[in-house]
Amino acid sequence: MGDEGTFVKEIQQDLIRAGFALPIYGADGVFGPETERAVMRFQRQYGLEVDGLVGPLTLSKLNEVLDDGGQLETFPLPTGVYRQGDEGEAVKQIQRALKQVGFDPQGIDGIYGPNTEAAVRQFQQQFPALVNDGIYGPNTRRYLQMAIDDRN
Missing domain, CATH: 1.10.101.10 (PGBD-like superfamily/PGBD)
Incomplete structure (x- = not known):
């Protein structure tokens, strides 16, 4: 509210x-x-x-x-730390995962830009145990994996 x-x-x-x-x-x-x-x-x-x-x-x-109840596509979440400025397939995986659990990064382009950072922040905001810094790391990965598992 x-x-x-x-x-x-x-x-x-x-x-x-x-x-x-x-x-x-x-x-x-x-x-x-x-x-x-x-x-x-x-x-x-x-x-x-x-x-x-x-x-x-x-x-x-x-x-x-x-989405008419479609199953989530399965893909591995990357390990490591990713933040604004990073690019590549790992960033695409993060973007896909965020979109699948309802935090749309406004594109799956492999570029960790402001929209991806904002989606990560919005996701992190849902969990008091996560630092809301917009950086994808081990803790955010763990919670994102749980959210994906809960959907499947």
């Missing part, structure tokens, strides 16, 4: 596409009472804990609903 920005707006757009209307404010990028109620309706319909929070399980289910 009270969060604002692009990520909130994307969640709102996804809720609307999934059939959970936001008739008063729409996808305005502000997580207010209307958005919270829509999240709670979504959670209730799909058997999730009804807490009004958009955590990993709610994001995963929303992504699954919008």
